[in-house]
Amino acid sequence: MDHIDPIDTRILRVLQSDARISNQALAGRVGLSPSATLRRVQALERSGAIQGYRAVLSPAARGTGFTAYVAVGLNDHTKAGQEGFERGVAGAPQVRECHNITGTVEYLLRVEAADLAAYKHFHTEVLGVLPQVRSLQTYVVMGSPKDDRA
Amino acid sequence: MDHIDPIDTRILRVLQSDARISNQALAGRVGLSPSATLRRVQALERSGAIQGYRAVLSPAARGTGFTAYVAVGLNDHTKAGQEGFERGVAGAPQVRECHNITGTVEYLLRVEAADLAAYKHFHTEVLGVLPQVRSLQTYVVMGSPKDDRA
DNA sequence: GGTGAAACGTAGGCCGT
DNA sequence: ACGGCCTACGTTTCACC
Numbered sequence: 001m002d003h004i005d006p007i008d009t010r011i012l013r014v015l016q017s018d019a020r021i022s023n024q025a026l027a028g029r030v031g032l033s034p035s036a037t038l039r040r041v042q043a044l045e046r047s048g049a050i051q052g053y054r055a056v057l058s059p060a061a062r063g064t065g066f067t068a069y070v071a072v073g074l075n076d077h078t079k080a081g082q083e084g085f086e087r088g089v090a091g092a093p094q095v096r097e098c099h100n101i102t103g104t105v106e107y108l109l110r111v112e113a114a115d116l117a118a119y120k121h122f123h124t125e126v127l128g129v130l131p132q133v134r135s136l137q138t139y140v141v142m143g144s145p146k147d148d149r150a
Numbered sequence: 151m152d153h154i155d156p157i158d159t160r161i162l163r164v165l166q167s168d169a170r171i172s173n174q175a176l177a178g179r180v181g182l183s184p185s186a187t188l189r190r191v192q193a194l195e196r197s198g199a200i201q202g203y204r205a206v207l208s209p210a211a212r213g214t215g216f217t218a219y220v221a222v223g224l225n226d227h228t229k230a231g232q233e234g235f236e237r238g239v240a241g242a243p244q245v246r247e248c249h250n251i252t253g254t255v256e257y258l259l260r261v262e263a264a265d266l267a268a269y270k271h272f273h274t275e276v277l278g279v280l281p282q283v284r285s286l287q288t289y290v291v292m293g294s295p296k297d298d299r300a
Numbered sequence: 301g302g303t304g305a306a307a308c309g310t311a312g313g314c315c316g317t
Numbered sequence: 318a319c320g321g322c323c324t325a326c327g328t329t330t331c332a333c334c
Contacts, residue, residue: 034329035331140251188310
């Protein structure tokens, strides 16, 4: 990853909020010619500073009417146990994020489902069935006053 | 928001994983002509199904070397107390997400900082200073085996 | 880093279904 | 209403300075 100067920082900030801006408009915003801007963007992509470009979809477009964070405790803390659990959630489309955290439990999941009934089904039939899982604590999201993903 | 048919669903899936694909290439992928595809994308933007397009930056490009979830309990559950807290975190760039959750505490934050020292400073000098805050519990993220944002 | 020009993509009018 | 065709216009991209 090459060094990131102030102009790169401005490019990243603009692309973070509008990934589909034209290269010409981006060039105008950062004060460079289009070709120099394009070369910088390509370098940032190659270096991995820009990992990709994504459309942000509304919850309705994703089919999500219910979101929860779930704290998951495991039976054993072995590598095999963790890997088994991670494989289990990797295949579940409802699990949007799986974080390995410090504290009294091992994992924090973000789960999205169509509605409460769909979540209940996922909770008991998918998560509850994984042999590594010892405890599940659900925190229903009532709102997100701040969310950088949106 | 108009109704979303199978072709719209395919368009959304493609744009979700590559927001900068050209309209022509997108048309090829969904099996429509470029003009019909463009009209659908514009309709999806207007209807709010597509909320925007964002570049995904690496943690290094964001200056993040330390991530934690923080469970925050408030002193009072009044509307004014919640709004005061939400205003407090809205201005903190380290707080990337703030979710209002059910359970024993009121909020779950995702916090990103340069390193542990920067986090400690944020924890005691920013969060700890908000008058509405009663309790703070930090869960350090050691890894994210699954993260749809990446 | 900037310039210029060829290649490429966009976007909207128009017509058929 | 919705898709395909056409085309003027704008943008990207690259060799060269």
